[in-house]
Amino acid sequence: MQHPQYILVSLSNPIWTYGPWKLFQLVLPPGVVIFWRITKIFITHLHGDHFFGLPGLLCTISLQSGSTVTKQPIEIYGPAGLRDFIWRTMELSHTELVFPYVVHELVPTADQCPTEELKDFVHVNRADSPPKDGQGRTILLDSEENSYLLVDDEQFVVKAFRLFHRIPSFGFSVMEKKRPGKLNAQKLKDLGVPPGPAYGKLKNGISVVLENGVTISPQDVLKKPIVGRKICILGDCSGVVGDGGVKLCFEADLLIHEATLDDAQMDKAKEHGHSTPQMAAAFAKLCQAKRLVLTHFSQRYKPVALAREGETDGIVELKKQAESVLDLQEVTLAEDFMVIGIPIKK
Numbered sequence: 001m002q003h004p005q006y007i008l009v010s011l012s013n014p015i016w017t018y019g020p021w022k023l024f025q026l027v028l029p030p031g032v033v034i035f036w037r038i039t040k041i042f043i044t045h046l047h048g049d050h051f052f053g054l055p056g057l058l059c060t061i062s063l064q065s066g067s068t069v070t071k072q073p074i075e076i077y078g079p080a081g082l083r084d085f086i087w088r089t090m091e092l093s094h095t096e097l098v099f100p101y102v103v104h105e106l107v108p109t110a111d112q113c114p115t116e117e118l119k120d121f122v123h124v125n126r127a128d129s130p131p132k133d134g135q136g137r138t139i140l141l142d143s144e145e146n147s148y149l150l151v152d153d154e155q156f157v158v159k160a161f162r163l164f165h166r167i168p169s170f171g172f173s174v175m176e177k178k179r180p181g182k183l184n185a186q187k188l189k190d191l192g193v194p195p196g197p198a199y200g201k202l203k204n205g206i207s208v209v210l211e212n213g214v215t216i217s218p219q220d221v222l223k224k225p226i227v228g229r230k231i232c233i234l235g236d237c238s239g240v241v242g243d244g245g246v247k248l249c250f251e252a253d254l255l256i257h258e259a260t261l262d263d264a265q266m267d268k269a270k271e272h273g274h275s276t277p278q279m280a281a282a283f284a285k286l287c288q289a290k291r292l293v294l295t296h297f298s299q300r301y302k303p304v305a306l307a308r309e310g311e312t313d314g315i316v317e318l319k320k321q322a323e324s325v326l327d328l329q330e331v332t333l334a335e336d337f338m339v340i341g342i343p344i345k346k
């Protein structure tokens with residue numbers, strides 16, 4: 001059986017270097033992006049370089065859907081204020097999407113940004129907006145878990161955690177659920193389960209009754225469940241707020257963290273609510289992440305392709321700085337259209 005592939009991409013172009021992260025199912029060969037298959041979009045924070053691309057993306061999805069009117073809404077998750085932004089943009093541009101959308105708003109806490117930057121968008125009242133348009137949930141922090149529960153379906157759990165930035169920012173942890181373990185052939189034989197449909201039922205977690213009246217439960221014949229993969233993406237930040245981030249990113253297969261400036265400019269980076277490679281790597285180390293990807297580089301760093309040999313102000317320096325913290329474990333520098341495969345666990 002071929003497993004569907006799930007892809008997380010950053011909507012980026014030369015102007016908006018780091019856009020909303022989207023989770024969608026790709027059913028065609030890798031590299032072919034089918035926008036209309038996007039079902040969920042996650043916005044880390046409301047700085048323009050991270051969400052101004054969203055109305056355009058929604059329009060593109062709508063156009064690519066042709067005349068197919070879908071009832072399944074696209075679910076958008078992001079900080080409070082986002083619903084109003086999308087609704088107004090659609091209204092002002094007289095845009096009619098061929099699908100419904102809902103916006104689930106995360107309510108930040110006051111300690112996610114400097115006091116003078118804090119604005120309360122939760123009660124922006126949309127007296128002039130139709131109540132049904134884009135209404136989703138208002139999601140509050142679960143103070144015990146120190147996280148926000150966004151999605152919990154058959155395949156995934158997605159949670160958000162708090163970050164500190166110039167304005168409230170969030171990180172997302174996308175966790176694949178455990179899959180049932182393989183059938184233990186020897187046990188099936190010992191218990192006298194005949195090959196055939198009974199195997200399929202047991203594999204799918206359904207008990208079967210044998211001809212002799214004995215009931216076989218899936219746990220009698222299945223090996224240990226297979227753990228799912230975990231991808232964590234942090235929005236702009238100079239640190240995490242609370243322990244939600246470390247808990248949710250623990251042993252992530254892939255951790256995507258910003259590194260706007262190099263280590264020599266750490267004070268400046270922090271002042272602007274950003275991180276350096278050393279800061280990103282220290283967080284990855286704390287979480288015991290298996291692979292770190294750096295992104296959101298300042299334009300002052302030349303891309304690898306443009307750097308001349310021996311130049312030290314290139315982007316490669318950022319990679320080295322992060323690797324020095326991670327005992328030379330390889331760190332990846334994100335690039336547009338980069339695809340990173342994370343094999344399914346067996």
Ligand SMILES: [Zn+2]
Nearest residue numbers: 045047165236
């Ligand atoms: Zn930002």
Ligand SMILES: [Zn+2]
Nearest residue numbers: 018047049236
């Ligand atoms: Zn940014």
